Amino acid sequence: MFEKQIEKAETLVEALPYIKKFRGETIVIKYGGSIMNDDSLKKKFASDIVLLKYVGINPVVVHGGGKEISRWMEKIGKEPSFVDGQRVTDAETMEITEMVLSGKINNEIVTLINSIGGNAVGLSGKDANLFTAKKITGKDQKDLGFVGEIVKTNEGLLNTLQSANYIPVVSSVGQSLEGETLNMNADNVAAGLAIALHAQKLIYLTDIQGISKEGKFLEHITLFDAEELLNHPDIKGGMKPKLSCSVKALQQSVKDVHIINGLIAHAVLLEVFTDYGIGTMISR
Numbered sequence: 001m002f003e004k005q006i007e008k009a010e011t012l013v014e015a016l017p018y019i020k021k022f023r024g025e026t027i028v029i030k031y032g033g034s035i036m037n038d039d040s041l042k043k044k045f046a047s048d049i050v051l052l053k054y055v056g057i058n059p060v061v062v063h064g065g066g067k068e069i070s071r072w073m074e075k076i077g078k079e080p081s082f083v084d085g086q087r088v089t090d091a092e093t094m095e096i097t098e099m100v101l102s103g104k105i106n107n108e109i110v111t112l113i114n115s116i117g118g119n120a121v122g123l124s125g126k127d128a129n130l131f132t133a134k135k136i137t138g139k140d141q142k143d144l145g146f147v148g149e150i151v152k153t154n155e156g157l158l159n160t161l162q163s164a165n166y167i168p169v170v171s172s173v174g175q176s177l178e179g180e181t182l183n184m185n186a187d188n189v190a191a192g193l194a195i196a197l198h199a200q201k202l203i204y205l206t207d208i209q210g211i212s213k214e215g216k217f218l219e220h221i222t223l224f225d226a227e228e229l230l231n232h233p234d235i236k237g238g239m240k241p242k243l244s245c246s247v248k249a250l251q252q253s254v255k256d257v258h259i260i261n262g263l264i265a266h267a268v269l270l271e272v273f274t275d276y277g278i279g280t281m282i283s284r
């Protein structure tokens with residue numbers, strides 16, 4: 001009798017040690033642009049974030065939007081181009097990127113979280129100088145255009161929002177000290193904020209089960225393994241910035257990084273609250 005209900009109760013109880021462990025802590029979640037196609041999955045993601053907040057954990061959402069930027073570029077007849085997984089961004093591409101990331105996508109995530117009972121606030125790096133960026137070049141000094149990386153963060157803004165129970169939702173568009181708008185890799189922004197906030201976890205939600213090497217899926221690797229893996233030929237495209245940002249985050253203050261499949265319903269809850277971790281875990 002009540003088997004199904006008891007099973008549900010047990011699932012809730014299984015979450016208890018994790019709630020105790022992570023209560024009051026920050027978890028930075030990078031929501032990949034690669035998994036934004038499915039409305040029902042998006043809703044489940046938003047409800048996971050709201051639940052984290054309700055049990056006293058502080059989620060910070062950083063989102064990408066690669067596919068959507070490319071879609072809008074194609075609409076105006078522009079061809080997207082990449083160097084080592086980084087988007088090459090001319091002035092016009094930067095304009096589209098800002099409209100899509102800080103406008104459309106950011107707003108969509110905020111609206112979704114708020115429609116489920118959360119209190120999300122949309123931000124870009126420009127808001128209260130949440131992060132300041134500097135221009136970077138690609139491998140062999142290749143010009144990437146308006147592409148930057150974080151040099152300074154104003155994590156005080158996020159602390160203030162968190163303590164007033166708001167959920168920050170951050171786009172990866174920032175500004176340089178000279179006032180230029182720069183496109184940042186969202187993986188990099190997530191890592192930068194996770195470091196600044198001394199986050200317990202940095203979770204990359206993407207469209208693949210985790211890191212694979214020589215055809216094998218890697219369930220758990222150490223920081224040392226990850227450093228070794230950086231130059232492995234199997235680490236390509238979008239996984240390159242993800243892995244190097246994971247390494248950077250772990251070398252500083254972040255406790256562990258997870259690269260998980262955001263195409264699994266409730267991937268965030270499964271990762272944070274159950275005994276079976278999903279995806280690739282990289283720990284110090």
Ligand SMILES: Nc1ncnc2c1ncn2[C@@H]1O[C@H](COP(=O)(O)OP(=O)(O)OP(=O)(O)O)[C@@H](O)[C@H]1O
Nearest residue numbers: 032033034064065066206211212234235236238239
């Ligand atoms: N060794 C590897 N293991 C796993 N995935 C890899 C590997 N090398 C390259 N990849 C690619 O990295 C991709 C994930 O990065 P990608 O940048 O496409 O997604 P995202 O970061 O979630 O989205 P966005 O950049 O829009 O935010 C995977 O779909 C996979 O094709």
Ligand SMILES: [Mg+2]
Nearest residue numbers: 064066187238
């Ligand atoms: Mg990416």
